[in-house]
Each structure stands twice: as structure tokens, then as C-alpha cells.
Amino acid sequence: GNVGNVAQVVVLVTGGCGYVGTHTVLRLLEQNAQVVVVDNLAGVIRGSDEKKPVSLERVEELAGKTVNFHNVDISDAEALDKIFKLYRFDCVIHLAALKSVGDSCSLPLDYYRNNVAGTITLLEVMKSHQVVKLVFSSSATVYGEPQYLPVDEQHVTGQRVTNPYGRTKYFIEEILRDLCTSDPKWSVICLRYFNPVGAHPSGRIGEDPAGVPCNLMPYVAQVAIGRLEKLAVYGNDYSTPDGTGVRDYIHIMDLAEGHWAATKKILKEKGAKAGEGVESSWLAYNLGLGRGYSVLDVVKCFESVSGRPIAVDFVKRREGDVASSYSDCSLAGSQLDWKASRTLTDMCRDMWNWQSINPNGYQSN
Ligand code: WQD
Numbered sequence: 001g002n003v004g005n006v007a008q009v010v011v012l013v014t015g016g017c018g019y020v021g022t023h024t025v026l027r028l029l030e031q032n033a034q035v036v037v038v039d040n041l042a043g044v045i046r047g048s049d050e051k052k053p054v055s056l057e058r059v060e061e062l063a064g065k066t067v068n069f070h071n072v073d074i075s076d077a078e079a080l081d082k083i084f085k086l087y088r089f090d091c092v093i094h095l096a097a098l099k100s101v102g103d104s105c106s107l108p109l110d111y112y113r114n115n116v117a118g119t120i121t122l123l124e125v126m127k128s129h130q131v132v133k134l135v136f137s138s139s140a141t142v143y144g145e146p147q148y149l150p151v152d153e154q155h156v157t158g159q160r161v162t163n164p165y166g167r168t169k170y171f172i173e174e175i176l177r178d179l180c181t182s183d184p185k186w187s188v189i190c191l192r193y194f195n196p197v198g199a200h201p202s203g204r205i206g207e208d209p210a211g212v213p214c215n216l217m218p219y220v221a222q223v224a225i226g227r228l229e230k231l232a233v234y235g236n237d238y239s240t241p242d243g244t245g246v247r248d249y250i251h252i253m254d255l256a257e258g259h260w261a262a263t264k265k266i267l268k269e270k271g272a273k274a275g276e277g278v279e280s281s282w283l284a285y286n287l288g289l290g291r292g293y294s295v296l297d298v299v300k301c302f303e304s305v306s307g308r309p310i311a312v313d314f315v316k317r318r319e320g321d322v323a324s325s326y327s328d329c330s331l332a333g334s335q336l337d338w339k340a341s342r343t344l345t346d347m348c349r350d351m352w353n354w355q356s357i358n359p360n361g362y363q364s365n
Contacts (some may be wrong), residue, residue: 009267010034012089012131013120014074015096017044017065019207020137020193021201022055023256024093031260034083035050036087038080039096040073043210045362052364058204074118076237077125084129091133091266092126092158095257097168101141101320102214104165115168116175123179131220132183133269135262138173138190138284140248140325141166149292150328153192153284162320173284180282187269187281189262189353194248194288196255198347199354203308206354208361216298217249217347221355224330225309233295244295248288248326249340252352261338289325289340295342305348306356 016025016037028035044053052060052069053325060066064269068087072079072098097115098104104111110280126132143151158170173190180186197217199206213219222228236243262285269281293301299310332338 004282008034009090009263010036010087010117011263012036012038012083012092013088014038014094015137016180017053017056017069018095018190019252020196020259021095022059022205023252024259025056025067026059026063026200026205027256027260029059029065029067029095032116033263034068034087036068036070036083036089038070038072038074038083041071042098044064045208054364055205055208058362062200062202062204074122075114077121080122082126084125084131089126089129089131091135091263091321092122092131093135093137093263094122095137097137097164099167100164100214101235104163104168105320108164111164111168115165116224119172120175121263123175132186134176134186134188134265135266136172136176136188136190138192139166139169140194140286140288140327142170142192142193143175143325145322146325149324150290150326151286152328153286153331162322177282182249184281188283189266190284191258192284192286192327193255194250194286194325194329196252197249198251198253198342198350199255201350201353203350203353203357206351206358206361208358214247216247216295217302217351218355220299220302220310221351223310224302224306224352225355225359227359229311231299231312232315234315234321236314237317238323240294242294242296245321246292246294246324246326248290248292249339249344249347250287250289250300251347252343253350254289255287256338258285258332258336258338258340263337265336273324283335285336286327286329286333287332287338287340288329289342290327290329292324292326293344298348300311301349302352303345306352
């Protein structure tokens with residue numbers, strides 16, 4: 001639409017230097033929003049402290065605009081309060097979190113402290129500055145083992161969640177629900193990501209996992225580029241078409257557009273005045289492609305896109321994995337006017353382009 005005569009919205013993005021953050025910040029800048037990023041740079045290749053990290057510099061270069069960056073941890077109430085004094089935020093997009101399923105099993109307290117307590121600190125500072133609109137980065141893991149497929153937003157959450165990371169996302173969703181019930185001025189949208197993959201088509205920003213990747217697509221990309229020798233396929237005895245795990249992969253560009261769609265909706269929501277008796281707004285939407293692909297589908301697609309062979313080893317199942325998970329995203333279609341469109345080939349092509357241009361991610365050497 002014509003953004004020219006729309007008052008510039010001011011959005012705070014927590015965790016804006018990460019994989020989802022960079023692609024979302026770029027989208028916001030392209031929509032003429034003013035973006036402020038706070039990030040503790042825990043998982044990010046650092047420039048020197050006072051400088052922006054490489055990933056955010058790349059976003060500014062792509063957008064031809066600057067971002068206000070503050071190296072702040074959401075758990076630091078005092079530092080966060082100073083940020084809220086500097087800007088008049090229209091809404092917050094909350095992405096900052098620890099997100100390794102495996103680490104969360106061995107370090108649950110770190111995950112509850114950082115993800116849950118950190119979010120409570122953020123919410124308290126927002127409240128004290130009357131900032132009451134929040135888009136929250138949630139995850140399909142809140143659904144636990146799917147009891148039916150495709151999974152829609154009516155599916156039960158919080159039951160049989162297979163790891164502390166997923167539970168932190170579930171607990172935060174419930175904390176946000178209670179907050180909206182207690183004070184109808186709040187508007188919250190929880191975005192339940194399925195499996196975000198791929199990169200911006202320019203190859204300038206992308207996924208840069210620290211250490212050996214836990215997730216499938218970055219691991220496959222590193223095998224293709226020769227950084228890793230072969231892919232261990234975690235089980236080929238599932239009751240799926242080819243025996244390997246099925247997931248709903250969504251292109252990171254579609255995911256970023258989903259964040260803008262949610263931000264637009266939440267800015268339109270008239271936060272009800274207390275006592276107006278208006279139903280407070282806590283909403284949740286799936287963000288996925290709406291179909292499943294197996295591990296071997298991904299491997300084959302990556303091989304054809306990259307022209308590189310991906311050696312595989314069939315090993316035992318990974319603890320906590322479900323056989324199959326994919327989404328029904330029709331609610332986001334009707335209420336956010338959003339639908340993912342990029343194909344698995346687009347995802348593999350853009351992931352390969354990023355990986356081959358940046359064999360060591362944002363690390364310069
Ligand atoms: C995908 C498929 C594996 C690696 C996780 C989190 C979820 C979200 C996305 C944060 C599965 C198989 C994988 C490998 C393999 N993260 N696989 N060999 O587990 O669906 O979701 O990441 O929000 O919360 O749970 O993604 O990419 O790890 O696995 O065979 O080396 O690939 O078994 O079937 P997952 P994944």
C-alpha cells in the first residue's frame with residue numbers, strides 16, 4: 001500500500017540481530033518503519049562492542065537505512081527502561097530467546113531464566129511505559145506431539161511438550177494470555193513458527209548457527225559446502241512415506257512477511273480502554289507453508305539445487321523428535337491476509353546461495 005502518508009511506526013525488535021531478527025528488521029525497514037533493536041549478542045558474531053554486529057550492518061546495507069542498535073539484555077530492567085525513555089514505541093516484536101532444544105534439556109534453568117523471566121522483565125518495562133502491543137515469537141513445539149494433522153491453532157498446547165525450550169514458549173504464551181485477561185488494553189499476537197529455513201535471495205544475510213548445526217537445513221548446507229562430511233539421518237523407521245521425519249519448512253522471507261502482517265494488525269487493534277468490557281485481544285497464528293517434506297525430500301532437493309552430493313548415514317531416532325508435523329495456516333490467511341508462497345526449491349536455492357557466498361557465515365576469515 002502507499003506507505004508515504006502513513007505516520008512512521010516505531011517498533012522495538014528484541015533479538016533483532018539473529019536469523020529471524022535480521023530478516024524481520026529488513027522487512028520492517030522496507031515498510032518504512034523506524035526500527036530499534038536490542039540484542040545481547042549471545043548468539044551473534046560480534047563486531048567490536050560499540051559497533052553493530054555484521055548481520056545488522058548487512059541489513060542496513062540491503063535496506064539503505066539505519067537501525068538504532070543497543071547491546072542490551074532483556075533481563076536488564078534498568079538498561080531496558082533507558083531504551084523505553086529514548087523512543088515512543090508503537091509495538092514490540094519479541095524474538096530474543098535461547099532456542100536450542102538440546103541445550104534446554106541439559107540447562108533448563110538457563111532457559112527458564114533467560115526466556116521466561118527475561119520476557120517478564122520486558123513486559124514490566126513495557127507496562128511502565130504504556131507500551132501494550134506485542135508480537136511474540138512462539139513455536140510449533142507448544143503443540144507437543146501432534147494429535148492430528150495438519151495442526152491448526154485449536155490444537156491443544158502444553159501437553160506432552162518434549163523439551164524445556166518448547167515449555168518456555170508455552171509458559172510465555174500463557175503468561176501473555178493472563179496479562180491480556182487482566183488488562184484489556186494489551187494486544188498480543190503469538191506467532192507459532194514451524195521450521196524456518198532459507199535466506200534473503202541476495203545471500204547477504206542468512207542463518208549462521210554457532211558450532212555444528214542442530215537443525216537439518218544448515219547442516220545439509222554445510223555438507224554441501226564441504227564443512228561437514230555427511231548427514232546423519234535421525235531414524236528412517238517412522239510411519240512416514242519414506243520412513244524419515246516430516247516437517248513443515250517455511251522460507252524465512254515468508255516468515256518475515258508474517259511478522260509485518262501481524263504488526264500491521266496489532267497496530268490497528270484498538271486496545272480497549274479498561275472497563276469497556278471489550279474482549280481483550282490475545283491471538284495466536286501458525287506460520288508455516290502448510291505442507292510437510294521428509295528429510296530425504298530436503299536432501300534430494302538440496303542436491304539438485306546445489307549440484308553437490310549429500311552423503312547420508314541412517315542412524316537411530318533423536319530423543320524428543322516427532323514423526324510428522326505440518327501446519328494449517330488458514331487462520332493467518334483470513335485474519336492477517338498472509339500466506340507463505342515460496343517453495344522448497346526456493347528455500348534450498350536461497351540457503352545454498354547464502355552458504356556458498358558465506359562459507360563461514362558472518363565470520364570474515
Ligand atoms: C528437522 C528434521 C530431524 C538434523 C526444531 C525445534 C523447533 C524449531 C525448529 C526453534 C527432523 C531431522 C535434523 C540432523 C536429521 N526451533 N534431522 N539430522 O526438530 O523439527 O524443530 O527446530 O524454534 O522448536 O524443535 O527441526 O531441523 O532439528 O529437524 O535427520 O542432523 O530433520 O529428525 O525430522 P525440528 P530440525
